[in-house]
Amino acid sequence: MAYDPFKVLKSTAVPLPIENVDTDQIIPARFLKATERVGFGDNLFRDWRYHQDDTPKADFVLNDATFSGKILVGGKNFGSGSSREHAAWAVYDYGFRCVVSSFFADIFRNNCLNIGVLPVQVSEAFLANLFAAIEAVPKTEIIVDLPQQKITLSATGASEHFDINDYKKENMLNGYDDIDYLTNIKSEIENFAAQTPL
Amino acid sequence: MKKTLFDKVWDSHVVRSINNGPDVLFIDRHMVHEVTSPVAFLGLKNRGINVLYPNRTFATADHNTPTINQHLPVADPLSANQLKALEENSKAHGISYWGLGHKKNGIVHVVGPEYGITQPGATIVCGDSHTSTHGAFGAIAFGIGTSEVEMVLATQCIMQPKPKKMRITIDGQLSKGVTPKDVALFIISKLSTSGATGYFVEYAGEVFRELSMEGRMTVCNLSIEMGARGGMIAPDEKTFEYIKGREFTPEGTAWDAAKKYWDTLYTDEGAVFDKELHYTADEIEPMITFGTNPGMGMSISKKIPTAAEVEGAATTYKKSLDYMGYDEGQDMLGKTIDFVFLGSCTNGRIEDFRAFTQLVKGRQKAAHVTAWLVPGSHKVMDAIKEEGLLDILHESGFELREPGCSACLAMNDDKVPAGKYAVSTSNRNFEGRQGPGSRTLLASPLVAAAAAVTGKVTDPRTLY
Numbered sequence: 206m207a208y209d210p211f212k213v214l215k216s217t218a219v220p221l222p223i224e225n226v227d228t229d230q231i232i233p234a235r236f237l238k239a240t241e242r243v244g245f246g247d248n249l250f251r252d253w254r255y256h257q258d259d260t261p262k263a264d265f266v267l268n269d270a271t272f273s274g275k276i277l278v279g280g281k282n283f284g285s286g287s288s289r290e291h292a293a294w295a296v297y298d299y300g301f302r303c304v305v306s307s308f309f310a311d312i313f314r315n316n317c318l319n320i321g322v323l324p325v326q327v328s329e330a331f332l333a334n335l336f337a338a339i340e341a342v343p344k345t346e347i348i349v350d351l352p353q354q355k356i357t358l359s360a361t362g363a364s365e366h367f368d369i370n371d372y373k374k375e376n377m378l379n380g381y382d383d384i385d386y387l388t389n390i391k392s393e394i395e396n397f398a399a400q401t402p403l
Numbered sequence: 404m405k406k407t408l409f410d411k412v413w414d415s416h417v418v419r420s421i422n423n424g425p426d427v428l429f430i431d432r433h434m435v436h437e438v439t440s441p442v443a444f445l446g447l448k449n450r451g452i453n454v455l456y457p458n459r460t461f462a463t464a465d466h467n468t469p470t471i472n473q474h475l476p477v478a479d480p481l482s483a484n485q486l487k488a489l490e491e492n493s494k495a496h497g498i499s500y501w502g503l504g505h506k507k508n509g510i511v512h513v514v515g516p517e518y519g520i521t522q523p524g525a526t527i528v529c530g531d532s533h534t535s536t537h538g539a540f541g542a543i544a545f546g547i548g549t550s551e552v553e554m555v556l557a558t559q560c561i562m563q564p565k566p567k568k569m570r571i572t573i574d575g576q577l578s579k580g581v582t583p584k585d586v587a588l589f590i591i592s593k594l595s596t597s598g599a600t601g602y603f604v605e606y607a608g609e610v611f612r613e614l615s616m617e618g619r620m621t622v623c624n625l626s627i628e629m630g631a632r633g634g635m636i637a638p639d640e641k642t643f644e645y646i647k648g649r650e651f652t653p654e655g656t657a658w659d660a661a662k663k664y665w666d667t668l669y670t671d672e673g674a675v676f677d678k679e680l681h682y683t684a685d686e687i688e689p690m691i692t693f694g695t696n697p698g699m700g701m702s703i704s705k706k707i708p709t710a711a712e713v714e715g716a717a718t719t720y721k722k723s724l725d726y727m728g729y730d731e732g733q734d735m736l737g738k739t740i741d742f743v744f745l746g747s748c749t750n751g752r753i754e755d756f757r758a759f760t761q762l763v764k765g766r767q768k769a770a771h772v773t774a775w776l777v778p779g780s781h782k783v784m785d786a787i788k789e790e791g792l793l794d795i796l797h798e799s800g801f802e803l804r805e806p807g808c809s810a811c812l813a814m815n816d817d818k819v820p821a822g823k824y825a826v827s828t829s830n831r832n833f834e835g836r837q838g839p840g841s842r843t844l845l846a847s848p849l850v851a852a853a854a855a856v857t858g859k860v861t862d863p864r865t866l867y
Contacts, residue, residue, distance in 0.1 A: 224719040225596055225696050229833040234812040238467060238481035240441035240488045252835045257821065280719065282597040285630065285696070286833060287812075288532040289439065290548035311600055311632050312532060312546055315563070319550035370564065372424025382550065384450070387427065387558040390419065394455075394560055397418045397429050402657070403458060 208321030210380040214303055214349040215359075217274035219266055220339045226279050227286035228313060232295045234287075245291055246298030267299075271343045278335050279306045284313025293317045303349050305356065307332040318373050319382060325349060325356055331365045334358070351377060405674040408637050409568050409603050411667065412543045416526045418560060425562040431525040433460040433555045434511045435498070437467050437489040438814070439530030443553035444492040454556045457497040461520055464489055464502045465510045466531075467814045470777050470804035473504050482815065496556075509780020509806045512536040512748035516620065517782050519649025523638035523665040528555060533748045533830060535626040538635035539619035540642055541668045543603070545633040566632050567677040569602040570670070573610040575684030580864040582758065583618035584750055584828065584847035586610060587625035588690035590682070592700040595714065600630030602678065605670060610684050611636050616645040617754045624749045625830055628697040637669045689863060691735050692832050692845040695723040699832070703850065703862050707733045726834055727842050728822075735844075735860050742825035743774040743855040744837070745848055746804075747811040750828035751779030753786045755848040760792040762852035762863060768800035769858030775817055776801055777809040799856070813838045826854040 236248040254265050261268040277296065283306035284292065293316040296304060303323045317324045327335070338345050338358050346359035351374065357364035369377070376382065387394065406414070418427040435443075440462070447453065454460065467482045477483040486503060493500035501507040507514060512533055515521040523541040528534060530552040537544035551561050571590060591598075604626050611619060619636050626634030643665065646652045653661045688702035701708065707724070709731040710717040724730060729738075745751075745759050756778065768774055776796065778784040784806055787793050793803055810817040811829035813836065819825045821840025828851050832843035846854070849863040856866075 223722070224716050227596075227696065227831075227833045229812075229831065229836050233835055233839070234466075234814045235839075237438050237814065238479075238485050240485055241445060242442045252839055257839055280716065282600070282630075285596050285600075286532065286627075286831060288530060288546035288548055290442075290530075290550060293548070308597060308600070310597070310630060311566075312548060316548035316550065319548060370424045372421050372562075383554050383562045384446075384557050386562070387554060387560055388452070390427070391455075391558065394418055394427075394429070394558055398456065398559060401416075401429060401431065402653075402661075403431070 208380050211302065211321060211323050211351055211377045213351065214275060215346055216276050217344050218276035218278050218305070218335070218339055218347050219272045219274055220336055221266055221277060221279045222336050224280040225282045225285055228284055228289050228292035229286055231284070231292035232289065237289060237291050242294055244298070245295040246300065249295040249299045272339070275300060275302045276347055276349065277301045277304045278332070278339065279304060281306060281308045281329070283309050285310040288312045290316045290320070293320050293322055297322050305332070305335065318377070321377065321380065323349065323351060323377060325367045327356060327365050327367060334363060405671040407568050407670045407674045407676065408541060408605055408635060408668055409543065410674070412524050412526065413565055425564045427560050427562055428526060430528050430555050430559055430561060431459065432520055432527045434515055434520070434527070434529040434534070435460060435462045435552060436511050436529070436531065437464050437485045439549050440492065440552055441485060441488045443549050443556055444488070446553040447556055452557050454496040454498065456559050459559060460498045460556065461515070462489055462493040462498050462500045463508055463511050463514055466808045466812065468503050468807040469815050470807050470809045470817055473805045477503070506781050509782065510748045510751060510808055512624065513751055513779030513783065516540065516616070517649070517780060519646050519652035522646060522652070522661070523642060524668050528561065532627040533624050535631070535633040536620050536624040536748055538623040538626065538633050539616060540646070541635055541638035541665070543633060543635065546627065566603040567601055568605070569599055569631070569678040569680070570605045570607055570676045571680045572608040573682045573684055574608045575610065576613070577610060577684050577687065580689055580849060581687050582847040582849055583614055583621040585687055585690045587622045588692065588697070588700040588845060589687045591625065591629045591697050592690070593682070594629040595698040596628060596696045597630040599626070602631050604631045604634040606634055606636050607670070612639070615754060616641060617752045620752070621749055625697070628830060638665050689847060689850055691850060691860060693727060693729055693735055695726055695832055695834050697830065697832060697845060699723065700845065701735070703735060703860065707731055707735065736862060738860045739824065740826050740844065740854050740859060741772065741823040742819050743772055743851050744777070744810040744825055744827040744829060745851050746775065746777030746779065746809055747829035748779065748808070749830045750848050751777060751783065753783050755828065756783065756787050756792055759848040759852040760795050762849055762866060763799045763801065763856050764795050766799055766856040768855055772855055772858050774801050774855050775804060775810050777804045778806050780806050810837050812836065813841070826851050826860070
């Protein structure tokens with residue numbers, strides 16, 4: 206599924222300073238019954254966000270109007286557990302285009318890259334800096350510059366470089382996906398398959 | 404050049420490598436289930452492309468299926484719709500489909516090995532993180548997201564950078580009452596849930612050599628819980644003996660040709676890993692988890708560690724213990740439990756049911772405990788009956804349910820109620836994993852059996 210190209214994102218951010226946020230928290234299994242990719246944002250962090258009677262939990266950050274934006278800043282080891290891409294869909298559908306953490310689980314990171322959410326891995330120190338800055342000034346602006354591979358706190362100018370491989374960077378900048386690439390080398394794949402017994 | 408087992412399998416499946424980018428990796432076998440595939444099939448439809456190699460994909464329904472009355476229409480309309488989508492998509496694309504009630508139906512990672520779909524040296528993917536299970540056969544097997552499911556359906560390839568390599572060696576002999584599940588929970592407790600992120604793991608040493616194929620599957624299954632993409636064990640005579648004669652296993656000259664390749668699947672002496680870890684078998688006792696991720700595990704006879712004793716943020720650790728209703732420094736032994744779940748792709752095979760049954764034999768299920776015994780497949784269910792285990796279970800007050808993922812992720816009605824404690828042989832103890840507000844203690848089938856008959860956390864070694 207094609208997505209909007211990602212170039213430079215300037216936005217406020219939502220802080221979630223919890224470690225080991227697993228994909229069951231991002232979207233619980235009982236919300237995985239859809240056969241189309243619609244409406245997952247409503248159930249993003251469902252059980253942290255709502256009581257069991259579906260009333261909002263006032264102390265959860267998504268229910269706090271103080272914080273908003275297209276960037277989600279999470280604690281270390283974000284997205285561990287289940288491979289459900291629904292977690293990345295929920296993040297995207299809610300309105301986030303970028304997740305920042307000091308460490309990502311592999312499958313979640315891939316899933317994000319495949320649907321146009323940019324995972325930005327920063328140092329522990331820079332992450333702490335981000336959390337502190339957002340806490341101090343909730344509407345503080347963060348700039349995520351993909352061409353430059355740089356994340357910057359506008360107010361102080363504090364910035365850090367982040368990694369992304371050239372191939373994925375090109376995809377994100379243009380809104381391409383892997384199937385676009387693979388379809389283009391189909392005959393090479395077919396030749397390979399012919400030599401590979403089932 | 405000296406190569407690891409992982410290098411050998413990975414390198415032989417690379418269609419092309421992209422400079423400062425991923426490898427294009429050819430996938431031998433692809434398994435799909437109802438939850439992570441419908442959007443992928445929809446994607447194909449929108450692009451107007453077909454499945455490139457339908458005979459390399461296998462579909463089974465497992466995540467979202469009821470475990471009672473499977474002969475009746477599925478009551479939940481959303482679940483029924485998702486199951487119907489899998490059936491229709493499989494039929495439309497000519498994919499083998501083992502749906503609800505089919506005699507080969509079961510959890511994808513249980514039926515794959517049962518029918519010989521899983522083979523040494525193969526690349527295997529599925530939209531499920533516990534695909535790592537198949538690494539027990541010396542395959543490279545790992546979980547993928549739905550975009551990648553679509554990719555494999557469309558092109559039989561995925562695009563991944565080659566992971567780093569880790570070897571975990573455990574020598575010595577496991578003591579009585581210590582199972583493959585305990586070995587895995589032990590490793591995860593040492594590494595944490597992110598300790599192997601970015602790595603593909605090879606398990607080596609006497610402990611893994613001595614394990615049965617099913618035991619190896621349990622260990623490889625849990626590789627993802629320490630963050631690893633997958634884990635694998637070099638195939639040996641035990642592996643070949645297991646796969647021989649199964650439906651999708653090659654025969655005759657095809658077997659001979661395959662065997663020639665399989666015999667090369669080991670790590671060369673002197674091959675280099677990015678990280679090596681060593682433990683000894685005598686460090687490992689029956690394990691249980693006390694927190695809300697699989698890394699929060701401990702020997703069953705120990706006390707819950709204090710925040711100061713563990714790595715990571717103290718606030719997150721306390722939040723986790725609060726959720727569980729536990730405190731630092733408490734004993735786990737003697738804690739009351741409400742539910743027991745035996746099953747899942749981790750521990751839903753016949754050897755797990757044998758171990759559980761052996762321990763409950765001659766005892767009675769504790770009156771306040773609800774026990775869900777869910778075989779991993781029809782084949783497992785049939786064996787439970789044929790071997791007479793079902794009679795013993797009945798005498799002890801247990802019922803057997805029908806195959807599926809069940810309470811492992813609680814997509815169906817098998818949900819542990821809020822605040823209740825479940826000793827579970829599954830793989831994740833995340834908040835709400837087994838139902839909103841549920842509290843999960845991960846453990847082996849033996850620890851689950853001991854809890855089922857005593858109604859509390861009990862060291863199974865005291866019941867022999």
